[in-house]
Amino acid sequence: MMYITRRERFNAAHRLFREEWDDDRNMEVFGKCSNPNWHGHNYTLFVTVKGEVSAENGFVVNLKDLSSIIRSRVIDKVDHKNLNVEVDFIRDKLISTENVAAAIWNELEVPVRSIGAELHCIKLVETENNYVEYYGN
Amino acid sequence: MMYITRRERFNAAHRLFREEWDDDRNMEVFGKCSNPNWHGHNYTLFVTVKGEVSAENGFVVNLKDLSSIIRSRVIDKVDHKNLNVEVDFIRDKLISTENVAAAIWNELEVPVRSIGAELHCIKLVETENNYVEYYGN
Amino acid sequence: MMYITRRERFNAAHRLFREEWDDDRNMEVFGKCSNPNWHGHNYTLFVTVKGEVSAENGFVVNLKDLSSIIRSRVIDKVDHKNLNVEVDFIRDKLISTENVAAAIWNELEVPVRSIGAELHCIKLVETENNYVEYYGN
C-alpha cells in the first residue's frame, strides 16, 4: 500500500454565520470571521489517495488523472468564488474549514475510485496557523 | 544604514472591477478576479524600514513599535475585511495588489518617521506566485 | 471524526546534558547540543485535536479557545525562556525534543478535553531538518 498526495490551491471568499441568527449573535460566536461583507483566503488542498503500485507504470495513480479529477470536481467550482453562495456541493452548510473539507471528501470519494485508488485524506489549510484533516468517517 | 523588515498578515475579500463597466466587460479585462460575489486571499505584508543603528539599544527601530504602527494603521483596517467596501484608506481605487501596496505606503510613511526610521519598501504577497514591491515613487 | 491543527511558535534556549556527568562526557554523548553556555531554537508546535463537527457552529473546537489554552498552558511558559531552568512542567528532565513534546502533551491533554475535543498529536519542530510527533502513549 502506497500513499500519494497531490496539492492544489484555490482563493475564495467566505463568511462564518447562521442565517437564523442576527449579526450581533454571529459576531459573538464567530468573531471577525463573520464579517457580513465577507473575507477570504488562499486555501491549500492536499488530497491523499492510497493503493497498490502498478507494475506496468510504477504509479498508484497517474497524477495527471488525479489532478484532473480534483480540478473538475473541486477547484473549478471554488476558485475565485464565494464559498457561501456559489458552490453547489457545499450549499446549506456553515462554511467552516471542517465542513468544506468534508464536502470535498464527498465530492472526490467516488471519482478517485474510478481511477483505481482509494481516497485516504483531505487536508485543507486555511492559514499558516490552522488546517483540518478528514479521513472519511 | 541598516534595513529591517517586519512581516504581518491579513485575510481579506476583494474584487477587481470598474463600476462604470458592466460585468461582461469587467470579466473580459479582469477574468475570474472580477467575480461579482468576491473572492479573497491570505495577504502577506513585508514592511522594510531603514535607519542608523542606535548605540543605546542596538536597534534601527524597536520592532514592537513598528509592529504596533503596522497593526493600527493597516492590519486592523484590512484583516477579515472586504477591501473594496470597508477600508477608508483605499476607497475609490481599483483594488489591485499594486494599488493596495501603494495605499499601505501612504498610510505608513509618516508614522514610520515618528519612530525615527524611514520607510523603504512595501512588499505585498497575494499568492505564492505573485507579489508587488513599492519604494514610494 | 475530524482533526484540526493549530500552529504556535516559541523561541527558547536549552542544553542537552545530565547533571551527574561532567562536561566532557556530556559533550561526548550530546555533542555541540551540550554547550554549557546554552544554545537555542525557534520551535514550531503543531497541536492536533480530534472530535465531532458541531452542527451549531461547524467547528470541532473554536480555534480561539484552543489557541488560548496552548498559549496559557505552554507558550507563555516557554517563549523567550530557558527550557532547562525556567519551565515548571519540564523540570528534572533531559531537555530533548522528545521529552519536551511529551511534557507538552501532559500539559494539554486535560484542558483540551474541557473544550470538548481529544488531544491527538503533539508535533514539535526544532529545525527544518528534524521534528518529533507524540500521540500520548
Place this chain on the structure above:
Amino acid sequence: MMYITRRERFNAAHRLFREEWDDDRNMEVFGKCSNPNWHGHNYTLFVTVKGEVSAENGFVVNLKDLSSIIRSRVIDKVDHKNLNVEVDFIRDKLISTENVAAAIWNELEVPVRSIGAELHCIKLVETENNYVEYYGN
C-alpha cells in the same frame, strides 16, 4: 512510543520509461516525464522512525546516527546521480516516486533497527505539488 523524523535532500536526474516500449508509447503513457534526454528534481526525503525514549539520553535515536545511516545508505548513492542508471538499490525498476520511496524503505529498514528504532515512514517529495508516503507494506 515517540516518532522522530529526519529530513535529507538530494538532487538527481531521472526518466519514466519502459525499455521494451518505444519513445512514442513511453511519451503517451508518461508524458514529458519520459523525455529521453532526462530531467531532474530536488528531492526531499523525510525518514520517520519510532521507538521508546531512552531515559539515559532523552532520545528515540541519536539524530547523528540516523542521519549517518540515511547518508551512507541512500543520499551518497542518489545525490547528483542519474536514478535510472547509477543507483544499485533501484536498478531494473520504473523510476517513479513510488518505487524510489519503496526502495529507500528497503535500504533503511534493517540499519534503522541496528540503532534501536523501527522504521515507520518514508516520505519522498518530488515537487511542491506531489509526494508519496510508504509505511512498509
Place this chain on the structure above:
Amino acid sequence: MMYITRRERFNAAHRLFREEWDDDRNMEVFGKCSNPNWHGHNYTLFVTVKGEVSAENGFVVNLKDLSSIIRSRVIDKVDHKNLNVEVDFIRDKLISTENVAAAIWNELEVPVRSIGAELHCIKLVETENNYVEYYGN
C-alpha cells in the same frame, strides 16, 4: 514606479562541464555537479518587471500576459528538459545557474517591453541554499 514579480517553476536535468576537458578535470573543477550521467533540479524562477500602474486597470502588467510570455519563451523550452542539450537559447554555454539566469534575461527582455513594462530582475533558485539574481548588466 511599481515592481511586480511572477514565480514560475521548471524541473530539468543538467551537468556542469567543459567539452574540451576530460571527465577528471571536470570533476576536479565542478565536483559532483559534473556527473557525466547528469543530475537535476526543481528550479524556481522569479521574474520581476517594473512600470507605472495603469489608471485604467490598476496593473503594471496583466499577470496573465506576463505569465504567458514566461511560459512560451522560457518554461516550455526548459521544463522536463536537459538544459545542456535541448534548449535553443542556452546552447554553447556552461550550464551554471548564473548563465541560465542571464540567458533567461535575454529571452524575456524584449517581450516584456511589448506588454508595456521593463524587465528588472531574473532570480533563479537552484536549491534552498543558493540562488542568483541578474539585473541585465
Place this chain on the structure above:
Amino acid sequence: MMYITRRERFNAAHRLFREEWDDDRNMEVFGKCSNPNWHGHNYTLFVTVKGEVSAENGFVVNLKDLSSIIRSRVIDKVDHKNLNVEVDFIRDKLISTENVAAAIWNELEVPVRSIGAELHCIKLVETENNYVEYYGN
C-alpha cells in the same frame, strides 16, 4: 554583474541587555528578549556576493569556496553557541540582529574578496516575522 546568494543556518542563544543597566531597566527596554536566563533562535543567514561571471567555469564564485568561508569565519563560531559570551567577533556589543548582521559583514568582507567577488548583502533572519539586511555602510 551577477549576484549569487548562499544560505547557511545556525542555532544560538542570546539576550538583549546592557550590563550597566539593572534587570528591571533591561526588561523595560528589551522586554522578554532580555530574559537573564537567555533564549535562542534558529538564525538563517543569506550572504549575497556580486561579480563578473567567469568564462572558464560559469561562476561568479565557486559556491564551495563561498560556503567554506562562511562556515569557517561565521558558522563555526556561532552555531550552538551563546552569542553574548562566546563569539570573538561580536564581543562588547548589544546582541541585536542588527549588530550581529553588521559583525558578520565585517567578518566576511575581506575573505570574499580573496575569492574574487565583492560582498553585497548580509541578510539575517531571526524569526519568520523579522529580518535585517546590511549592505556595508
